[in-house]
Amino acid sequence: MSKGDLLSIIPCHRRPERSLKIKGRPLVLCARCTAIYGSYILLPFLYFVPLVHNLFLALFLQLPMLIDGFTQKWKWRESNNTLRVITGLLSGIGQCMMIWYAADLLKELLS
Ligand SMILES: [Zn+2]
Numbered sequence: 001m002s003k004g005d006l007l008s009i010i011p012c013h014r015r016p017e018r019s020l021k022i023k024g025r026p027l028v029l030c031a032r033c034t035a036i037y038g039s040y041i042l043l044p045f046l047y048f049v050p051l052v053h054n055l056f057l058a059l060f061l062q063l064p065m066l067i068d069g070f071t072q073k074w075k076w077r078e079s080n081n082t083l084r085v086i087t088g089l090l091s092g093i094g095q096c097m098m099i100w101y102a103a104d105l106l107k108e109l110l111s
Pocket residue numbers: 011012013014029030031032033034
């Protein structure tokens with residue numbers, strides 16, 4: 001399985017005009033997805049941040065991405081890659097927080 005095949009299973013619209021570019025070539029994933037999946041690298045380190053175990057904050061961190069994504073989808077405005085990266089990073093961190101919240105809950109249920 002090549003790197004391209006592996007990345008093809010990741011859901012993303014893959015529009016080159018919405019992707020970050022390296023030396024003029026667009027990355028395989030869009031700017032938002034690159035930031036979301038890239039933020040998953042933070043998952044093990046986030047465990048030690050006290051606020052990380054807050055589900056409300058984790059859900060709140062999804063709002064910027066939802067607002068940016070849907071207002072663009074509804075053609076109210078056009079986003080840009082800087083906003084896509086920032087909102088994707090916040091969303092990815094929030095998703096990591098949800099994983100830790102679920103892990104804490106599971107640990108509590110099993111103990
Ligand atoms: Zn994407």
